[in-house]
Structures are given as structure tokens and as C-alpha cells.
Amino acid sequence: xxxxxxxxxxxxxxxxxxxxxxxxxxxxxxxxxxxxxxxxxxxxxxxxxxxxxxxxxxxxxxxxxxxxxxxxxxxxxxxxxxxxxxxxxxxxxxxxxxxxxxxxxxxxxxxxxxxxxxxxxxxxxxxxxxxxxxxxxxxxxxxxxxxxxxxxxxxxxxxxxxxxxxxxxxxxxxxxxxxxxxxxxxxxxxxxxxxxxxxxxxxxxxxxxxxxxxxxxxxxxxxxxxxxxxxxxxxxxxxxxxxxxxxxxxxxxxxxxxxxxxxxxxxxxxxxxxxxxxxxxxxxxxxxxxxxxxxxxxxxxxxxxxxxxxxxxxxxxxxxxxxxxxxxxxxxxxxxxxxxxxxxxxxxxxxxxxxxxxxxxxxxxxxxxxxxxxxxxxxxxxxxxxxxxxxxxxxxxxxxxxxxxxxxxxxxxxxxxxxxxxxxxxxxxxxxxxxxxxxxxxxxxxxxx
Amino acid sequence: xxxxxxxxxxxxxxxxxxxxxxxxxxxxxxxxxxxxxxxxxxxxxxxxxxxxxxxxxxxxxxxxxxxxxxxxxxxxxxxxxxxxxxxxxxxxxxxxxxxxxxxxxxxxxxxxxxxxxxxxxxxxxxxxxxxxxxxxxxxxxxxxxxxxxxxxxxxxxxxxxxxxxxxxxxxxxxxxxxxxxxxxxxxxxxxxxxxxxxxxxxxxxxxxxxxxxxxxxxxxxxxxxxxxxxxxxxxxxxxxxxxxxxxxxxxxxxxxxxxxxxxxxxxxxxxxxxxxxxxxxxxxxxxxxxxxxxxxxxxxxxxxxxxx
Numbered sequence: 001x002x003x004x005x006x007x008x009x010x011x012x013x014x015x016x017x018x019x020x021x022x023x024x025x026x027x028x029x030x031x032x033x034x035x036x037x038x039x040x041x042x043x044x045x046x047x048x049x050x051x052x053x054x055x056x057x058x059x060x061x062x063x064x065x066x067x068x069x070x071x072x073x074x075x076x077x078x079x080x081x082x083x084x085x086x087x088x089x090x091x092x093x094x095x096x097x098x099x100x101x102x103x104x105x106x107x108x109x110x111x112x113x114x115x116x117x118x119x120x121x122x123x124x125x126x127x128x129x130x131x132x133x134x135x136x137x138x139x140x141x142x143x144x145x146x147x148x149x150x151x152x153x154x155x156x157x158x159x160x161x162x163x164x165x166x167x168x169x170x171x172x173x174x175x176x177x178x179x180x181x182x183x184x185x186x187x188x189x190x191x192x193x194x195x196x197x198x199x200x201x202x203x204x205x206x207x208x209x210x211x212x213x214x215x216x217x218x219x220x221x222x223x224x225x226x227x228x229x230x231x232x233x234x235x236x237x238x239x240x241x242x243x244x245x246x247x248x249x250x251x252x253x254x255x256x257x258x259x260x261x262x263x264x265x266x267x268x269x270x271x272x273x274x275x276x277x278x279x280x281x282x283x284x285x286x287x288x289x290x291x292x293x294x295x296x297x298x299x300x301x302x303x304x305x306x307x308x309x310x311x312x313x314x315x316x317x318x319x320x321x322x323x324x325x326x327x328x329x330x331x332x333x334x335x336x337x338x339x340x341x342x343x344x345x346x347x348x349x350x351x352x353x354x355x356x357x358x359x360x361x362x363x364x365x366x367x368x369x370x371x372x373x374x375x376x377x378x379x380x381x382x383x384x385x386x387x388x389x390x391x392x393x394x395x396x397x398x399x400x401x402x403x404x405x406x407x408x409x410x411x412x413x414x415x416x417x418x419x420x421x422x423x424x425x426x427x428x429x430x431x432x433x434x435x436x437x438x439x440x441x442x443x444x445x446x447x448x449x
Numbered sequence: 450x451x452x453x454x455x456x457x458x459x460x461x462x463x464x465x466x467x468x469x470x471x472x473x474x475x476x477x478x479x480x481x482x483x484x485x486x487x488x489x490x491x492x493x494x495x496x497x498x499x500x501x502x503x504x505x506x507x508x509x510x511x512x513x514x515x516x517x518x519x520x521x522x523x524x525x526x527x528x529x530x531x532x533x534x535x536x537x538x539x540x541x542x543x544x545x546x547x548x549x550x551x552x553x554x555x556x557x558x559x560x561x562x563x564x565x566x567x568x569x570x571x572x573x574x575x576x577x578x579x580x581x582x583x584x585x586x587x588x589x590x591x592x593x594x595x596x597x598x599x600x601x602x603x604x605x606x607x608x609x610x611x612x613x614x615x616x617x618x619x620x621x622x623x624x625x626x627x628x629x630x631x632x633x634x635x636x637x638x639x640x641x642x643x644x645x646x647x648x649x650x651x652x653x654x655x656x657x658x659x660x661x662x663x664x665x666x667x668x669x670x671x672x673x674x675x676x677x678x679x680x681x682x683x684x685x686x687x688x689x690x691x692x693x694x695x696x697x698x699x700x701x702x703x704x705x706x707x708x709x710x711x712x713x714x715x716x717x718x719x720x721x722x723x724x725x726x727x728x729x730x731x732x733x734x735x736x737x738x739x740x741x742x743x744x745x746x747x748x749x750x751x752x753x754x755x756x757x
Contacts, residue, residue: 058663129619134620
């Protein structure tokens with residue numbers, strides 16, 4: 001092996017790096033962290049066992065039947081795709097708009113994006129009647145089908161997201177390779193391999209920033225694509241409630257909203273448990289709060305378009321669907337989701353006091369839970385209204401209540417995604433170390449001038 | 450002499466019949482496992498028509514069922530029957546919800562009771578108009594939304610108009626089910642438990658949609674029957690002649706007892722297609738329920754499952 005010298009940073013940055021490293025280098029979990037990991041692992045394993053049961057018996061273990069062929073597996077998939085859009089929002093859109101305050105959030109958002117998109121892909125496999133034929137999607141691919149578009153765009157988005165997570169992290173990996181001791185050999189080896197001989201030379205830095213710039217621009221159309229194509233899984237059909245030209249932007253705006261909430265949640269949790277008050281300051285919450293409020297207003301606007309205009313016309317079968325949502329069996333869920341998942345956040349975030357970490361955390365949880373149920377309300381009620389009457393079928397076919405197995409398998413995607421994020425946090429710094437140090441120096445310089 | 454001649458003829462005929470059976474057997478190539486059975490005499494005589502058009506009498510022990518591989522069509526199953534455009538006309542004035550069509554379909558395709566490839570629905574166009582029964586199967590649309598969305602080409606449109614499903618390719622995503630506004634498709638949520646040898650039977654030849662666990666299935670217009678110029682099972686099961694089935698290219702449809710011109714039937718009886726405005730161009734036409742043969746009676750309806 002070629003002997004390589006440790007990277008020499010400038011003396012000022014070196015000082016910052018040492019201080020930052022103390023705070024930000026990944027550490028061993030305490031008792032609470034270990035319990036958290038154990039719970040996630042056990043719960044995910046139980047989901048896996050239940051899924052094996054589904055493989056053996058078939059989808060009969062769910063409450064899906066011929067008149068509700070899609071249920072929470074699909075709505076959960078849409079939810080995960082939605083939350084994954086956060087990566088592009090923070091890494092790309094805020095970067096290109098020159099929002100310097102976003103630096104501490106970039107990595108969290110990319111971790112959430114990568115985990116969410118991986119589990120979106122898993123969520124869709126859970127729904128397949130024949131997952132053993134997954135390769136048919138490639139060998140018999142038909143480009144006319146929106147599912148094929150989804151396969152292409154999800155793969156592309158996953159690759160770009162992984163690159164956007166990995167490439168900006170290379171300087172940190174090199175830092176850990178050189179300066180992080182008292183760690184197991186394999187962990188050190190991992191950093192060494194992943195750091196791909198990063199020496200912090202001017203040429204390397206130039207290439208790095210160029211690569212990040214290209215990726216940041218590329219991911220924006222792909223991010224819009226991924227959620228627009230997902231909305232087209234519904235909008236390309238003739239079903240009431242789905243047969244809408246508004247669906248693409250409606251889905252994308254909702255996704256940015258839930259994605260922003262995901263980052264706020266992550267920020268609040270890391271701030272509390274990894275003691276990162278210096279990095280996720282009140283100022284960050286204030287700015288994210290304003291961003292979330294704006295995104296909520298945009299989503300409100302699309303909701304008005306999506307529900308008010310059809311409700312004004314009450315056209316044929318569309319009116320049955322809307323009545324079911326507004327006053328029928330789905331009304332309690334529908335109004336709760338609209339109120340707690342959209343109206344309450346807007347009102348609270350209007351006030352400066354509402355944009356403090358604790359209320360923001362609560363608001364974000366409301367938005368995320370609301371978003372999950374909103375996807376359910378988009379997918380399921382529509383299916384109860386086919387163009388031919390539902391007659392002479394078993395009573396249980398006329399409504400859809402997910403079974404325990406179905407719910408727990410779905411929960412498995414959530415615990416799995418959280419586990420992936422947790423493993424990541426254990427191995428890599430959640431806030432960029434080198435980038436933050438360089439930015440600090442940059443700031444000092446401009447302040448001195 | 451006379452007697453001798455009779456035995457000779459008989460012997461020749463027996464040889465001929467054996468030859469046919471053996472020929473059939475050799476056609477299925479290598480599988481000679483049942484060869485021994487052929488010589489097991491039962492003593493029971495069966496009358497058969499020889500290729501020369503003569504009636505021959507052979508021992509039933511010499512008979513071999515023609516295996517399905519023989520029946521398996523040489524043409525590509527995805528192509529469809531050449532020069533045909535299958536079409537169905539359903540006369541709503543003749544339906545009294547006897548459900549013989551449904552039962553025949555269920556039996557022939559080994560469908561469990563909750564799988565309906567064919568439904569007889571109670572319809573009422575508006576509050577003040579009279580209710581009527583509408584048999585509804587897959588409409589085999591000429592612009593099929595289900596085919597459009599299939600990611601793996603498991604469901605496809607054939608040249609003879611039939612929308613078919615390859616259940617060995619289907620991945621079970623059920624996109625076609627949500628894309629079909631008519632709810633014609635049904636999913637095998639569990640193993641349909643069709644006996645293995647049933648798959649090999651005539652009507653479960655390659656040219657029939659075979660229900661398999663985790664895949665979608667639906668009415669297939671019985672192409673195995675249609676290919677041989679026979680009527681689908683629902684059509685021949687209806688005692689009231691509600692269904693007409695035929696070929697648009699020939700401009701002829703038949704309900705088993707009468708064969709009529711398709712164009713005249715549709716023109717004279719006001720034929721229409723269900724939800725024409727969706728633009729899917731179904732291959733199933735309806736004749737309006739006017740001058741009905743039977744009064745509408747609702748009592749048989751709620752027999753199986755509770756109605757809505």
C-alpha cells in the first residue's frame with residue numbers, strides 16, 4: 001500500500017475542526033440508543049416474518065379484494081416517495097437559491113431521502129402479487145406503462161440521491177480516516193475505502209464542487225419527475241377522484257411539505273439526543289418554519305383546486321366519491337387530515353412563537369402523520385366507486401379495513417427506514433464537519449474585512 | 450364365405466381404428482408410457498367414424514384420449530384466430546337473471562364462488578325507469594385501458610379482438626384492475642386450487658386464462674371454443690338466447706338457436722355499448738330492455754350475498 005500523508009488543513013481550520021469533531025464525530029450509542037436499535041430490529045424482523053407468511057398464503061392475508069385492489073401498501077409507497085423529495089429540496093433548491101444556512105441540514109435531508117426511496121421501492125414490492133417475477137419488469141418492460149416510468153425514475157433518483165449523500169461527504173470521510181482514532185479496524189477501513197484517496201488538494205476540491213453543482217441541478221427535474229410519475233399511476237386512469245389534470249403539482253407540493261417536516265423532525269431529534277444545539281439553532285428552525293408555512297400554503301391552494309372545483313360541479317360518479325369524503329364514511333379521517341395536517345400548521349407557523357423547536361416538532365409530526373393518512377384518502381375511497389355497481393359480493397368486500405398483518409408489514413417499512421437512518425448516524429457525521437469548518441473561516445474572513 | 454368376409458372387414462376396421470389411435474399417439478411424440486393400456490381389452494365396443502367416413506366399431510380399451518398437446522394451437526397464442534373479430538351482443542329484453550351463464554362460466558373455468566368473470570347486475574337508469582338485469586363480462590375493448598397500463602405486456606389485445614392475460618407473465622401489480630372502469634377483472638388473492646390435471650384439460654388448454662395465485666384473471670371470451678367455431682359457454686348455457694356471439698368480419702352472430710346479421714341486429718334493435726362516452730370501444734353490445742320476455746323480479750337476486 002502506498003504510504004499517504006495525513007491531510008494538512010490550514011491552522012485556523014484545524015482549530016475549528018478539532019472543536020467540531022468533538023461534537024460531530026459519530027459516537028457509540030448510550031443505553032437509550034441501544035434500546036432504540038433493539039426495538040427497531042425486533043419490530044422489523046416481525047414484519048419480515050409476517051411478510052414471509054404473505055408470500056406463502058398470498059395477498060389473501062390483507063383486506064384487499066377485487067373492489068379495493070390497492071390499499072395501504074400503495075398509499076404507503078406514495079408516502080415514502082413524497083418524503084424522499086426532501087433531499088432535492090434542501091440539497092438542490094436551497095443550494096441554488098443561495099441559502100447558506102442550509103449547510104447543517106443537507107446531510108440529514110439526503111439520509112432521509114435515500115432511506116425513504118429505498119423503502120418506497122420495498123413498499124411497492126410488498127404489494128406485488130408475484131414478487132418472484134420482479135425481473136419481468138426489466139425483461140418484458142413496456143415503455144407505455146406508467147409503472148415502467150416509475151421504475152426508471154425511481155432508480156435514477158436513488159442513484160443521484162446516493163451520490164448527493166456520498167460525494168459531499170468525501171472530505172469528512174477523509175477527515176475521519178486521518179483523525180478519528182479509537183474505533184474498530186473495520187470502521188477505519190470503511191472510511192479509508194470510502195474516502196477514495198481524498199487529499200484535499202485544490203484540484204480535488206474543484207472537481208468535488210463541480211460534481212455537486214451538476215448533481216444539484218440534475219436532481220430537480222428528476223425529483224419533480226418521481227412524484228409526478230407516481231401521481232400518474234392514478235391520474236392515467238378513468239376513476240373518479242383520480243381523473244384529474246391537477247394531480248402532478250398537487251402531489252409534488254404535498255411531497256415538499258411532508259419532506260420539509262421530515263427534516264424538521266430530524267433536526268429536533270438530533271438536537272435533543274445528539275446535543276447539537278449549536279448546529280441546529282433557533283434561527284434554523286425559524287427559517288424552516290417559514291419554508292414549511294409557505295409550502296403548506298401552496299398545498300392548500302392545490303387542495304382547493306382538487307376538492308372545491310369538483311364539489312362545485314358534483315358530476316355523476318364524482319359526487320358519490322366526494323360525498324363519501326365530505327360527509328360519508330371517510331369524513332372523520334378527511335376533515336382531521338385537512339385540519340391537523342394543513343390548517344393547524346399554517347396557523348401555528350404564522351406566529352413567531354410557533355416557529356420555535358418544540359412547537360415545530362409537534363407540527364412536523366402532525367404533518368407527517370396527516371400526510372400518511374392523506375395518501376390513504378387519495379388511494380382507497382376512489383376504488384369504492386367503479387363505473388359498474390358493486391353487487392352480490394361478500395359484505396366484507398364493500399369496505400376496506402387493513403388487517404393486522406397488513407398494518408404490521410407496512411410498519412416494517414417505517415421501522416426499516418428508521419433503522420437505516422440510525423445505522424447511518426452511528427457511522428457518519430450528521431452535520432458536515434469540514435464544510436462547516438470552512439464556512440466558519442469564510443465568515444470570519446468576511447467579518448474581518 | 451360371407452362370414453369370412455365379415456371378419457376380414459372387421460379385422461381391417463379394427464386395424465384402421467388402432468392405426469388412428471396409434472397415429473394420434475405417435476403425434477404426441479415420445480410419451481408412450483400408456484402404450485400397454487392400449488392393448489387392455491375391455492370388451493366394450495365403441496362406434497367411431499374413420500377418416501374414410503366409415504362407421505367402425507372398436508374396443509374401448511384401444512381408445513386413447515387425444516392429449517391436449519395435440520390441441521395446443523400452432524399459431525402464436527398472442528396473435529389470435531386469423532381473420533376473426535369476435536363480438537358479443539347481449540339482448541337485455543331476454544334476461545331474467547337465471548344466472549345459467551354465470552354458473553356455466555364458473556364451472557368451466559373452475560372459479561370459486563366469489564370470483565365472477567361474469568356478473569348479472571341489477572341496473573336502473575334513473576329513479577323512475579324500470580330496473581332490468583344486465584349480464585356484464587369483460588368487454589374486450591378495442592382501446593383497452595388495462596392493456597395500456599400493463600408494465601410487462603402480460604395482458605394484451607389479439608388480432609381477433611380478444612383481450613387476453615398471460616398469467617405466467619403477470620406480476621400481480623393490479624394496475625389493470627384499477628385502470629378498468631368496468632371492474633371486469635378479478636385477482637387471485639390466494640391459490641385458486643385448481644386440480645393439477647384440470648390445467649391440462651380441453652378448456653384449460655393454453656388458450657384460456659388460467660387463474661394462478663397472485664395474478665389477475667377475467668373473462669376470456671372462451672377463445673378455445675371460438676377457434677373451433679363454437680359458442681362460449683355462457684352463450685350456450687342461456688336458455689333464453691340472451692347472448693349472441695359471432696364474428697364482426699362475417700357480420701354474423703348466433704345465440705345458439707338463431708344466427709342473425711350483426712349489423713341488422715344492431716341497427717333494428719337500437720344496439721348500444723355500455724358507457725360509450727368513456728371512449729374505450731367495447732366489443733360487447735347491448736340491446737335495450739324493451740318488449741321484455743319476462744317481468745322484472747327481484748327476489749332471486751339476494752340469494753348468494755347481501756346486496757348493496
